[in-house]
Amino acid sequence: xxAAPDHTPxxxxxxxxxxxxxxxxxxxxxxxxxxGLMAIPSTSSWLTLTVSGLxxxxxxxxxxxxxxxxxxxxxxxxxxxGAFVSVGxxxxxxxLLLLENMTGAPSLALNLTAMxxxxxxxxxxxxxxxxxxxxxxxxxxxxxxxxxxxxTMGGLIVVEQLxxxxxxxxxxxxxxxxxxxxxxxxxxxxxxxYRLVAVGIGxxxxxxxxxxxRSTKIGLIVRAGVENxxxxxxxxxxxRLVFVGVFLAGSALAGLGGVLWGLYQEVITAHMGNQSMIxxxxxxxxxxxxxxxxxxxxxxxxxLLQNYVAFLEPKLALISNIGLMVAILMWRPMGMIPVVKAK
Amino acid sequence: xxxxxxxxxxxxxxxxxxxxxxxxxxxxxxxxxxxxxGRNGVGKTTTLRTIIGHWRAHQGTILFDGEDISRLPTPAxxxxxxxxxxxxxxxxxxxxxxxxxxxxxxxxxxxxxRLDWLFTVFPALKTFWxxxxxxxxxxxxxxxxxxxxxxxxxxxxxxxxxxxxxAPAIIATMARALRELKDQGASxxxxxxxxxxxxxxxxxxxxxxxxRMTWSGDMKELATNAELQERLMGLxxxxxx
Numbered sequence: 001x002x003a004a005p006d007h008t009p010x011x012x013x014x015x016x017x018x019x020x021x022x023x024x025x026x027x028x029x030x031x032x033x034x035x036g037l038m039a040i041p042s043t044s045s046w047l048t049l050t051v052s053g054l055x056x057x058x059x060x061x062x063x064x065x066x067x068x069x070x071x072x073x074x075x076x077x078x079x080x081x082g083a084f085v086s087v088g089x090x091x092x093x094x095x096l097l098l099l100e101n102m103t104g105a106p107s108l109a110l111n112l113t114a115m116x117x118x119x120x121x122x123x124x125x126x127x128x129x130x131x132x133x134x135x136x137x138x139x140x141x142x143x144x145x146x147x148x149x150x151x152t153m154g155g156l157i158v159v160e161q162l163x164x165x166x167x168x169x170x171x172x173x174x175x176x177x178x179x180x181x182x183x184x185x186x187x188x189x190x191x192x193x194y195r196l197v198a199v200g201i202g203x204x205x206x207x208x209x210x211x212x213x214r215s216t217k218i219g220l221i222v223r224a225g226v227e228n229x230x231x232x233x234x235x236x237x238x239x240r241l242v243f244v245g246v247f248l249a250g251s252a253l254a255g256l257g258g259v260l261w262g263l264y265q266e267v268i269t270a271h272m273g274n275q276s277m278i279x280x281x282x283x284x285x286x287x288x289x290x291x292x293x294x295x296x297x298x299x300x301x302x303x304l305l306q307n308y309v310a311f312l313e314p315k316l317a318l319i320s321n322i323g324l325m326v327a328i329l330m331w332r333p334m335g336m337i338p339v340v341k342a343k
Numbered sequence: 344x345x346x347x348x349x350x351x352x353x354x355x356x357x358x359x360x361x362x363x364x365x366x367x368x369x370x371x372x373x374x375x376x377x378x379x380x381g382r383n384g385v386g387k388t389t390t391l392r393t394i395i396g397h398w399r400a401h402q403g404t405i406l407f408d409g410e411d412i413s414r415l416p417t418p419a420x421x422x423x424x425x426x427x428x429x430x431x432x433x434x435x436x437x438x439x440x441x442x443x444x445x446x447x448x449x450x451x452x453x454x455x456x457r458l459d460w461l462f463t464v465f466p467a468l469k470t471f472w473x474x475x476x477x478x479x480x481x482x483x484x485x486x487x488x489x490x491x492x493x494x495x496x497x498x499x500x501x502x503x504x505x506x507x508x509x510a511p512a513i514i515a516t517m518a519r520a521l522r523e524l525k526d527q528g529a530s531x532x533x534x535x536x537x538x539x540x541x542x543x544x545x546x547x548x549x550x551x552x553x554x555r556m557t558w559s560g561d562m563k564e565l566a567t568n569a570e571l572q573e574r575l576m577g578l579x580x581x582x583x584x
Contacts, residue, residue, distance in 0.1 A: 220446050224435040231433035234395050235491075236421035236449040339437070 025297045025336040032301060036308045044189035049307045055195035057303025058202020059264060061296050063257030064280040064287075065209060066250015072226035072290020072339055074243045076138055077145055080152035081254055081280065082273030083133075083159035084126045088255025089262035089272060090167050092122035093174050096263075103177040111177035115197075115259075122259045123252040129159075130251025134244055156274060163270040171269040174262065198260055205253065206296050213292060222246060226290045226339055282321050286328040288335025297336060298328075348373045348499055348530045349394070354403035354413075356386075356393045363389045365554035366403070371499065376521070376531045376544045378562055381551035382576055387534045388430055390551070391501045394532075395427045396420045408498065422449065426492035430503040430534075434484050436477025440468055443476050447491035454495070461490045464520045482513035489520055500524065500531045506540055518543060542566045550575045 020027065033050060040046040067081045095118035096103055102114035137155045141147040175181070176194050183190040213219035225232045225239050233239050261276065262268040283302055287294030302321050310317040328336060349371040356364040364386050371377045379387050392398045394405055396417035405413040412420050421427065435443050444453060462469045465486040471479060476487060485505060492500055505521070506514045518540050525531060525544065535541045545562035558575050565571055
């Protein structure tokens with residue numbers, strides 16, 4: 001009988017790719033920007049496109065963040081999320097039209113105050129609507145995905161029709177507040193002022209959400225609830241109340257996104273929320289269902305790619321996001337930052 | 344037994360079309376460790392999950408300190424003072440050890456004296472305090488889940504197979520922790536397959552089979568009677584360590 005081979009355990013050091021894996025999504029954003037820089041002939045165009053891509057990404061993130069948490073926390077698929085985007089836009093724009101003397105004045109302070117009021121109004125309206133939507137439409141269909149899809153779709157249609165009843169069937173054209181019109185020149189690149197505002201608001205929302213989720217007890221309950229709701233309840237927390245709160249906050253954020261998106265497009269329609277749902281779903285899926293960070297990075301990728309491709313090869317712009325989703329899901333089938341689910 | 348802290352009578356629980364509990368009677372005396380024993384699949388875990396309200400008893404009563412809790416939602420049951428350690432441990436892997444413990448302290452900030460005591464019972468928790476709970480080993484996760492239940496004083500602990508799949512050295516730590524908890528006067532309902540742990544900790548024992556209680560009595564009596572074990576569980580506990 002031959003002797004057993006010597007036992008020489010080796011502890012392999014994690015390879016570079018293993019150590020980089022957690023940061024891969026962030027590197028992907030940087031990589032995409034670098035790729036854009038190489039592909040786009042002039043640096044100033046690249047800068048313009050990058051800021052515009054980031055602005056678009058931030059707005060998609062604001063609209064999508066609520067949806068990903070609602071899904072993560074209670075396994076609810078809300079196809080009606082777009083309704084909050086539309087309602088937010090209409091309420092916000094109505095406020096802006098009322099405050100015309102403030103938005104028309106060439107004073108940045110007055111303009112921003114008017115926007116702030118419009119955003120607050122839109123968020124209050126959509127939060128209230130979210131509360132009613134959850135109670136009437138979502139609550140009866142907990143645990144039934146197919147019913148959720150059907151009934152929330154129905155809710156979206158009802159809300160769209162209500163908007164037409166209240167505001168009329170025509171799209172509403174709006175102009176941005178006076179001081180936010182036009183562009184600033186930066187290293188030879190023309191950058192629309194409004195996009196800088198959108199990037200700023202998006203960054204603030206993301207950092208605030210991160211802070212709440214990481215540093216407050218309610219944030220801990222939400223994160224733990226996404227992972228294992230049953231255990232959170234067994235500790236004594238009323239997850240149902242937390243969920244209603246998250247639904248409400250998510251709706252309010254969608255409303256905020258609606259105002260920003262409307263001012264970005266300078267036109268609002270009752271169907272704008274429904275149309276934005278495709279981008280929102282792409283972002284939520286590639287980010288990893290339930291992951292706020294994933295949603296943020298996914299939104300930036302979508303915004304950047306759409307802008308770069310639309311500049312380089314306009315015909316491909318339409319499929320670029322679907323292509324991105326396919327590529328990311330082939331790489332990480334559960335999304336870029338998958339949420340660990342108990343079970 | 345007079346005035347038990349928990350008393351189940353005639354509890355029936357269905358999961359989908361399956362009748363899992365078919366009339367469970369169980370009494371958990373105050374300040375004692377009550378063992379819940381039986382072969383796999385006889386309804387031990389379902390009994391604990393029915394008490395905490397994850398499953399609904401469709402018949403029977405569950406009295407906790409005299410109050411019927413069988414219709415209460417899970418968070419309300421937990422807040423009456425019941426700590427639950429599930430079989431799958433229910434660790435929040437994405438949260439750090441610290442965050443897991445902060446969450447477990449439901450009624451406010453962590454009591455630092457109690458935390459220090461837990462650190463002496465489970466030194467590993469202090470070492471990995473800032474690490475994601477998902478990166479802990481199986482034994483460390485089990486320590487965290489028990490410590491999480493112990494961070495605030497509860498009147499009753501429901502603990503489901505705390506030594507399952509653990510190395511002997513860690514089982515000893517776990518048994519010591521449960522002993523300390525018992526010495527503090529806590530009432531514990533413990534599902535346990537490890538015989539030496541059951542014998543060392545258990546005051547009374549209840550044996551289940553097929554969704555019903557088939558024997559209740561003194562743990563010592565069961566521990567010393569191999570024939571009884573054979574009859575109740577189809578095998579001697581001595582061979583099932």
